[in-house]
Amino acid sequence: MSTPTSILSRGVSVYSIPSELLANLSVRSIQAQPTAEVEEANPQASVPKATPSNLPGGAGLSCQTCPSANFDTVEEQRAHFKSDWHRYNAKAKLTGRTVTAEEWDGMVEGISSISGSESSSSSGSSSQSKVAKLLKRQTLGGNNDNASDDEEALELADRQRRAHLRTAVIWFSPTAPLPSLGIPKDTHFGVHRALFPPFETAADYLTELRRMQLTGTDEVDGERRLTLLMVAGGHFAGMVVSIKPRGKSEKQEVKGAGEVRVLKHKTFHRYTTRKKQGGSQALNDNAKSKAVSAGAMLRRYGEQALQEEIRALMLDWEDDLAASERIFIRASTHGKKSFYGYEGAVLSKNDERFRTFPFPTRRPTLQELLRCWHEVTRIKVSHLSEEALRALDEEYIASLQPKNKPIKPTPTPAPAPSAPIIPKLSPEEEAKIDRRKRLEEMVRKGRLDALKPFWTKYQSDFEPSEVLGLVASSGQEEMLRYLLEEAKLDPTQPISTSNNRRPYEISANKNIRNVFRRVAYNHPEWYDWVVDARVPSGLSDEMEQEQNSKKNERRKGLKEKLKEREKQRAAEAEIEEQREKEAEERKQKEEAMRNVAMSLSGGGGGASKGPQKLGGKVGGEGLGGMSQEMRLQIERERRARAAEARFGRG
Template identity: 30%
Template sequence: MTAESEEPGTAQPESTASSGARTSFRPSARKGRGADTTSVAGLPIFCRARHFARGANVYNVPLWDLTSRWLPEELKAFSSVSSASSAKVAVVSADAGISRIAFQAALGAESDGEDPNPTAPKAGTYRGDDEDAPSDSDQSETGWEGPLGGESRVWSRAAVDGGLLLLRRVQAAALLLAAAEEGGAPAPSYGLGVSAALFSPEFIAEGADVSLDKRLAQILRTREPHFAVCALRSGHFAGAVFRGQEAIVHKAIHRYTVRAKAGGAQSSCDGGKTVKSVGSSLRRYGEVRLAEEIKELMTKTWAAELAACELVLVSVSNRMKSTLLGTEKEPFLPESAKVRKMPFMVGKPTFEAIREAYLRVACVTFADEKTAEVLAARFRPAPAKPAPVAEAAVKQAAPKIEAAPVKPYCEDEDELYTALHAAAAAEDEELITALLDDGANPCVRDGKGRVPYHLCYTQRTRDAFRRYRGSNEEEWDWGEARVPDGINDETDQKKREKEKDKNKRKKDKAKANKVQAKEEADEKLRKDEEERKMLEAAQSKCDSCSKPLVSKPFSRLSFLYCSPDCVKTHMRELQAEAAMKRFSGT
């Protein structure tokens, strides 16, 4: 299928890049010649179906797929701006509709080669291993906040797939002329966005439309971007130098530097304590070798390729930045202003990952007017809060309702607090029994809803209520009085017998455990003695004293001895025995 026959909104499959020394991306589509031609949706005609990102509803067009002379009408004035500071150009503002705003000497001091702010740090300057600088988890050192994004601004921030873009509202050229013929009605516009990594942090912090427009015109005039992309994380390094659709050189390195399962580099673990193990030694060696290989690659092998690059895009944490870029005193790249941190996360450093990151940076994003508003909505300034004076007036006008003071509870003033309550609280057992014998009601509640039994704090006072219940079970509703089962002489006897049986079982069990422990100890001693005798029987013994040989024996003829004395003693015994045999004639 040709580029002209593709329908917008239908994605076409892309070809996969090879991993050779020079790797090419998908061949660009045939470029049209109409610089101001727009599609039906108001977007440029080169926005094809293969560029459509369905999830974000935008078109990501690589720079090499743009037509050779295409440039938005608002940026054409910058295409003729040279180093002469007297050039006068006109810019079309999207906020002013069709009206043109003229300005004199665009970027005057900058075009003359002067730095308007010599004390400001250069774009992308490496500032050493600053622990307070943001890491990859913060998405970038590129500013996500600032003056961009106002309602009357043509520039705003936008986010597509987690990456920060700078989005400019551009009016479609054909629709722009139609709107002019209709009497100056505002023409429909679309959003044109490029990666924030292509802009210096100073431009983003300043947020001036003129500076951003000039830089955007330079980017859109580029058809073969010459960028280097490097990523380093968890012992994995991947880097490549790209020119247009080709990867001139690329390399991937992996070293064992991360602790398995526990995670984290070995150097970070060594900060608190010194670990001495085979694994830690291997990880320390891996970190040293990885740093040496990256330094040789950046300073020698790829020195010429990196020097010729327009930008060096990196994805690295602050702690590992010195490993990839060197220190402030000894940087690996002489032109540190070319170093930019990518405004999105990069996965595991591989050639495929950095190639995808390069494509994201080298693409121009096109979105219709509605989609552009959605992408930039989260970066719009928050609405102004109401004046604090009005809030104070509302607070003063509102009537103050004060809660009535709560009177503290006093038992002396409680009419429902009975003498039985007082006896239970005083832990007087005799008085409790006397009051119950006189007919005091144990079910009555005081002003706080408590029965007398609830005020008993000791076991003896509670037993006084239970003993009275044991002898007068039918007199009161003891369930309402919250008194447990009653106690009498019979229950006391059963309780004592139960306790006696429990103690007896406990003693019998302890005695049985003692007898069992003694039997187990005797059995263990018997087994140990048998094992010792078996071991002695299995061991070699001295032929003189018959003791077991526990060390290297002394040998003579076919005999073994435990000491030199045994050798001499046994030799004399053998000589004497031989002499006796000779004298006896046997």
């Protein structure tokens, strides 16, 4: 009999949880868990275990805390959770003294209403403090020996409640084994608190989680719409995402979370922050004197332009913002002025749909918004045991102890040995480490023939996503093609050792990325390649040939341009060389003519002084070495001078 495929092999959407799992979930919160400290302080305290009959959100609406509290509608149940009776029992439950509705009426008979007698300005926190005072008064009026222990139990209960309200993730646990879904023991599922309304009790979260499922009959025509907005460092990114249930004619698979569409998205950037300085120009102006540099003026202009662009975008997205059930905003106090707090603002500062991102975010980009969308709307999975979870709960509750209140001394643990004890590995662990090294060596050397039988035999020892990431980052194309197409490893699972990125995102080069794209084109029905595997698009043979032909044409054009450019340079060099040669010859002729002229004019036709250039004396024998043309020219000049001399004498 084959083992069923676990639903945990793919990401599970908060809005599309399998019905079998949803029907067997219960809320696991710090508020609902007993601790060893309370049990030691109050041995008589007993907290009933959750059973299918009293699970929250069941067929009959009830309250696990208050005895005999049943309701016909969800609204009545929510109103009960805000009542003084429930608040009293929520704290008295850990001391074993919960009361019925009749007993509660008798306790407060003759006493003014704990919350209703106050003025209209009294807050919920004031009502809760008065409930605590009543509990303390009753405790002091009883056995004085146990008064201090009871007071400590009440304080612990209050810290438990505050711890429950501060956790960023609401955890749910199956109430029964689910072998058909392939869920192992000690598996817990977490949902970000930001997706829920601000509840004060654990029971409301399961009811709301079941209401959030996409069934096609939900409010707003079965659609869930979220808006994500980020602004930081002059960068803005915004996105409106809609998720709807698939139609009846469409095939619904476990991997599908419905029809996800990005309705609107926009990014832009303005120069608002000086490089390596941090902080906006407005904050710098408020902290110091107003700078008058050109850069400061540009940054002020950028801040104003960015604010105006965001406000114009909010006005353009008014309908989508109104239809969004949650609006996640990441912005500084100054940056939030772009979203609300001005005349004509689409959003209000006190909008209950506002949420901050419950995890660290990077620079505002469209890719970062998509990452945050997946992080918020995907179920978190934990495999911690109950003992480990209880230890974490107690540690977190202890951290809420007031600083000015003395903490009970704890027994000092025995000193640790000076030399660390290295645990000895079992033969199985050593064999796994050895197989890991062999796998890395095969991938590094590209030995596909050796990898195939090795993977067939030992694939259960490795995480598929880790192996795909190792091959993709090593640049082994043939191995990657084998693992994707023949071994059918899932590329949608995150790699825990690589900051939860997908194997495609750590590819070594473009050729590796093309392998993912080819498989995505050939087998689009295997996975949600774009959303889960983060492969941008498929790549067919025709598309690749077209890309290669375009690349070859570009290369050919570049080569021809280079050849033409070399020819042009050679021609220009030849012309320049010819010009220099002609200029040199011309210079030599002019120099020779100048020397002859000087020799002729030096002594009125007589003998020249000193040695003569161009062959010595200027006589009939001194013209040797000259061209015929130069000789004739010199002879004509000599005759002309002789004629001038004769005319002068006559």
